[in-house]
Amino acid sequence: MDSIQKNETFELDSLKCLRTEYFLNECDLCFSRCNFDALGLLNEKIKLFDKRCTQCADCVGVCPTHALKINSFDINNFIYNFINSNKNIIKERDDIPSFGMLNCTYLIILVINKPKLILEYDKEKNNFFYLQNIYKQTKNILKYFNYNFYIEFKKIDRKKDFKNFVNKNLFKSILKNKQKSFILNQIKPQIKDLLIKNLKKVSKGYEKTKLNIENSTLFFNKTIDKNRCTNCLDCVNLCPTNAIFQNSNKNEIVFNSFNCVGCHICNDICKEKALHNSDYIQIEDYINKKNKTLIKFFYK
Template identity: 35%
Template sequence: MNIYKQNTDIFEFDRLKCLRTDYYHNNCSECIDICPENAFIFDRGKLKLDEKSCKNCGVCVGVCPSEALSVNFFDPNGYIVSLNDSEVFLSCKKDTPCLSIFSTQNFITLALRKDKVSCDLSHCENCELNKENKIYESIKNRIDEANRFLKESKCDKKIEIKKISQDLGRRALFKKMFNNVKELSGEGIDIKSLSNVRNRIPIKNILLKNSIKKEIESINNSRISTNYSFLSNKKIDFDLCNNCSDCVKFCPTDALFYSNDSTTIWFQAGKCISCGICNNICEPKAIDNEENIDLIEYAFDRGKKLVEHKLEICSECKTPFAYKGGELICDRCKNFVNDFGDIFQLASDME
């Protein structure tokens, strides 16, 4: 039994992929906010699934930034790469579950790969899952975000929202498991490697990057804003950074990483899932977000140097530290002297 996974017969919650497990102070609450049955709870500070309350609806799958949630009867990523039609019509009354199973990245990927993408949201109004209209608003917000991305990148694509009143009849949803390992391997995705705790780039992000690569000629503006839920571009203030390495250690996807000599911190926007852990954990607040990002650098996983330090040996504790001029003493020792120097001076005077 895997103690890090909670399962119903259909639904799975992988705690090792959850951002709340990565960093205790992370405040991601996407699954909690959207769940119509309040099936996610906190028990002794840990996010857990109330298996008795879970209805296996899958509406939370599309909002999870790290793909910690899944259902065994439908994989949105596998479904996307298996589609052969040039025009796609998504409906919960056709061959998919609730459209909330798709993320913003999924919607953009579909739009980039297909000639036409339409979504049927007409059944949300009378759906028992759509309490307080939260599911409908969440799906629509994701589609709107996808369209905003397509518009800003000046790509001649758009996802349409249509209303179809009749029941279309499900064609193949429960006849086929949409895991599609073969199709995903064709995208350069190794499922086994992605199960590694330190290599957790969501498949939806990889598919999006592949789609941008394939459609790069149709993207007329590669420099766009980072005002999206899944995009982030980082910068580090040299004067504030003390090279403590916390941002690198806690990055769940290794988007932040060190050079071999631990003097330089690099960043790959294509691996970042915009979780904000690095910003929150940085005690001197040296990390901040850039307002823009280059989609070519993002799609091709190009790294950029954020900060480079010169290491010297502290004269007090004899450990390497990021030297910025002046005395050869690290911040820890300097703060210790400032905080407790009077005590040592008092002890010296009493001898």
């Protein structure tokens, strides 16, 4: 099977999906978001049923490894341009194909730059509950920084042909890419770095604070039970993002929260059940992308 599965504008890169042969993960975030049964499994691997897919983009924001995208719309560039504009309103289907493309990372960046934000959600698309979920997570995180923001959620009945939106933007983006590809490449933000930059803005004086990250879809922290770990390195070898790795002297297992996508592969692969999720993370560790020693080797 080709690694890229796609239709007119929606694209799934199976190699980035956690359900590859190698990662053997049980992630089902995208297919639980899809209202059209357009994503599912074939032989335990992710499959796009392209004829069923309406290219609505509702699933895009949930994928922890950015395996899903709408070709006509670069969400990272949208966020970057929006926070640098004087706008404070985002209209679903007019400005962005779906609020399902947002996630906690994007929402934190948005509200730090736009403390009064209006999100006009389309009645037909019904992303309200999804938005509420990431809004709650964002609020729970930013309360530790004593940072206040306000989002007005406005329901709009847009009754617009969604395909027109996608095609119009696809055409625009092709033209734009042709003329300005080198500039777009230069300014294309690395979204997690943009998140860090923004968290640094609001975290002065709160660096030592411990965030409660229970149920977070953005922050993850790990500990190793030293009495159980056998130093087998299975977790190091299977982590898809190198968030767990060996230090340069090869005598420690180290964790970097910034790189972790919370896929749980390390917890599942560990035969000894030595790896655990921690419910807290210190702000300064995250914003400084600090490595933390999980265990020093002892070679039993």
